[in-house]
Amino acid sequence: MSMTVNGAGTAAANASSGRKLREFVGRFLIPRSPVLLSPWRYFNLLPPIFALRFHSRRLYWRLTGHGLKQLVKGEGVESGFVAEQVLPYNLGNINIINRGRTERVIALLRSIRGLKLHKLNALVVGPRNEAELMLLSDYGFDPAKLTAIDLFSYAPTVRLMDMHDLKFGDEQFDAVYSAFVITYSDDIPKAVAETVRVAKDGALIIFAYEHLTKGAGNLFGKNNLANGPDDLLEIFGDKAGHVYWKEDFESEGRFTSSVIFRINKCGSAAR
Numbered sequence: 001m002s003m004t005v006n007g008a009g010t011a012a013a014n015a016s017s018g019r020k021l022r023e024f025v026g027r028f029l030i031p032r033s034p035v036l037l038s039p040w041r042y043f044n045l046l047p048p049i050f051a052l053r054f055h056s057r058r059l060y061w062r063l064t065g066h067g068l069k070q071l072v073k074g075e076g077v078e079s080g081f082v083a084e085q086v087l088p089y090n091l092g093n094i095n096i097i098n099r100g101r102t103e104r105v106i107a108l109l110r111s112i113r114g115l116k117l118h119k120l121n122a123l124v125v126g127p128r129n130e131a132e133l134m135l136l137s138d139y140g141f142d143p144a145k146l147t148a149i150d151l152f153s154y155a156p157t158v159r160l161m162d163m164h165d166l167k168f169g170d171e172q173f174d175a176v177y178s179a180f181v182i183t184y185s186d187d188i189p190k191a192v193a194e195t196v197r198v199a200k201d202g203a204l205i206i207f208a209y210e211h212l213t214k215g216a217g218n219l220f221g222k223n224n225l226a227n228g229p230d231d232l233l234e235i236f237g238d239k240a241g242h243v244y245w246k247e248d249f250e251s252e253g254r255f256t257s258s259v260i261f262r263i264n265k266c267g268s269a270a271r
Contacts (some may be wrong), residue, residue: 035110041138047099050138054097054131061155068094069160070152077151077162079186086184087151090128094152097131102179105208105258106139108245112260115204117141120174123198124148125163126181130155136177147173166194175204182232183209183224192235201265202241207232208258229259239263 043049070091073083109117117140127133127148137143147168149161161167163178164187176195185191199205209232211225225231228248233240241264248257 037139045135045138050099050134051097054129054134057130057134058095058154066155068152068154071160071162076160076165078164081186082151082162082184090126090184091152094129094154096128098128098180099131099135101208101256102132102135103139105177105179105206105260106135108258108260109204109206110139112244118145120204121145121172122147122175122177123166123168123173125176125178125195126150126184127158127179130157132179133157163191164194166198168198170197171200172198173203174200175206177206179206179208180210182207183211185224188224188232189235192232196236196239196263196265199263201263203263204260205236205240205263206258206260208256211255211257225257228255228257232257232259233261236261236263239265 037045044053070087071077071083073080077083077087109115120141122136122141122145124133124136124146125148127150133143133146133148136146146157148158149163149166150158151160151162153160163181164185176199178195182188182191195205207229209225211228229246233243233246241262243259243261245258245260247259248255
């Protein structure tokens with residue numbers, strides 16, 4: 001009995017010493033930061049390296065028989081506006097890498113204390129190409145837990161689907177990420193209702209989008225959500241819970257809005 005007690009005491013002492021050593025190293029010798037990435041991730045994010053990875057993946061999918069597919073009106077898309085104006089416009093920009101707007105939002109997510117991105121089962125709405133998915137993965141999301149949808153796709157990592165009619169069951173996702181997509185909708189309440197439906201209670205909702213000053217029209221003749229994030233939060237209504245971030249930044253008459261909040265399906269949490 002005494003040997004067992006002594007053995008247990010020795011093990012506890014060793015564990016305590018190991019913990020103190022790790023704390024000493026972490027505080028004084030090699031301070032760690034939850035914001036910094038590993039050297040390998042920084043290397044992958046270097047602009048020429050990232051571009052090479054992106055275009056190599058595009059070439060790989062083409063060589064392995066994954067041709068471009070898209071939804072059309074009546075077959076996956078009900079809105080004529082989306083099918084005839086929004087989809088062709090975005091197809092014309094399919095090879096563009098929009099890093100800045102994605103990385104700004106990711107920086108906000110990485111600054112939320114205690115948020116573990118790699119644990120989130122996330123829906124990515126309208127990435128246009130794989131660049132956004134690659135960035136999300138490089139900054140901490142688990143690629144195996146990313147589900148992406150768009151009106152067109154050249155890769156199996158992006159499923160053909162309309163955000164107004166999500167082919168998922170209720171409460172499937174821990175996070176819904178939608179960057180520069182929602183203002184293309186001509187039925188935003190329906191897109192929001194679908195977002196709420198597939199999100200779990202307490203899920204993280206991330207929206208970013210561009211709008212113009214009131215009374216102005218974009219290249220489609222529309223100007224949705226002209227009051228910025230307040231308009232979007234109003235549509236979510238009492239389903240919008242705790243708001244981590246809300247911004248509406250103006251530059252030369254164009255506004256970039258971003259909002260990050262929790263879904264509250266009980267409808268009782270204060271913002």
